[in-house]
Amino acid sequence: MNDDISKSALSLAILGLLSLRPLSGYDLRKIFTTTPMGHFSTSPGAVYPALRRLEGKKLIRGKVINKGTLRPKQTFVITPAGMACLKEVLSQPVTADEVTWRLDGLMLRFAFMGRILGRRATIQFLTELAGRIAEHVRELKRHLETNRKTMPETAAFAVEHGIISYQATLQWARSVVKKL
Amino acid sequence: MNDDISKSALSLAILGLLSLRPLSGYDLRKIFTTTPMGHFSTSPGAVYPALRRLEGKKLIRGKVINKGTLRPKQTFVITPAGMACLKEVLSQPVTADEVTWRLDGLMLRFAFMGRILGRRATIQFLTELAGRIAEHVRELKRHLETNRKTMPETAAFAVEHGIISYQATLQWARSVVKKL
């Protein structure tokens, strides 16, 4: 049921935004182009088909407002099924895999989490995330130690960047837990 | 000439790795699965076609070693044209766009840079990068200030994550410049 959404960041972003308020395809594209809330496709060739897919799965519903007037506008609202699906996706545990390859996807989930899952679950998510990151940092350090000599200097620096970057995220996660 | 490579992180990763030493498709996949040096496709359905494409453009050349034996193995070596192409891609300036949406691509370029462009160009790259990041951080802060009230609390925290994460990268870039 949530297959597509958990795979495509774009679908999740759209569903998440629609959970806040109804929006048109144009509105969504504008958000993706003008806010940091997107790595997400700004192109109509991605957004409109994504809306169609979500609509096809009954996770969102299109509503033509100003019908009959010269400028009708199609806005989309999230359906109860869509809300349930979103909830389910946001509730997935944090996997080591996601920490390694799709941290931005985790951040996207986090961004929509507060309103939908509540404080407890959000804290739980961050705690899980922190644990996974700490693990990942250890792995990166181990990798660097054992391979430093065999790799180009700049490659080693790039790995170091990974380490400090994850450490910053770890600190962030802990500080947000405290604030919540 | 460098169109495809500058677009596809996978192609760049492959070309970069082959600039260090000859490798087979299997070797490449192993690197992508076992080292942090990949967000990059581990699937044969991506790696082998990518090798074909690079070969088609004469940027790499396949060499069958152990020919005639029961287990021939195909390794790929980078061609002079491939080396030139790689050099060109690595020499591209750092754009604001890349800092915003494709930081990992920039790190990939950096990882291969030392050996190929030399110390001066690498420092130049990092300096440029630092400037762009500082700019981007300012933008994020501005965005957060003006929109904090209209966005969910966790979304604001997510933006804060972006800020601290870029700041960490900025510090990293500066520290690496000093080390070089």
Added chain:
DNA sequence: AATTTCATGTAACCAGTTACATGATTCA
């Protein structure tokens, strides 16, 4: 009147994912 912005789309293309297929070799 001309330009920009609002608003929605399509079509061709391309790259990556998933899943499947094949067969040799090495190791337990």
Added chain:
DNA sequence: TGAATCATGTAACTGGTTACATGAAATT
């Protein structure tokens, strides 16, 4: 002998990119 690993691939599908198209409304 059977399992794991080495090694290379293909085919179907999917989703995103680029580029193009259309036309109304608002702005200058």
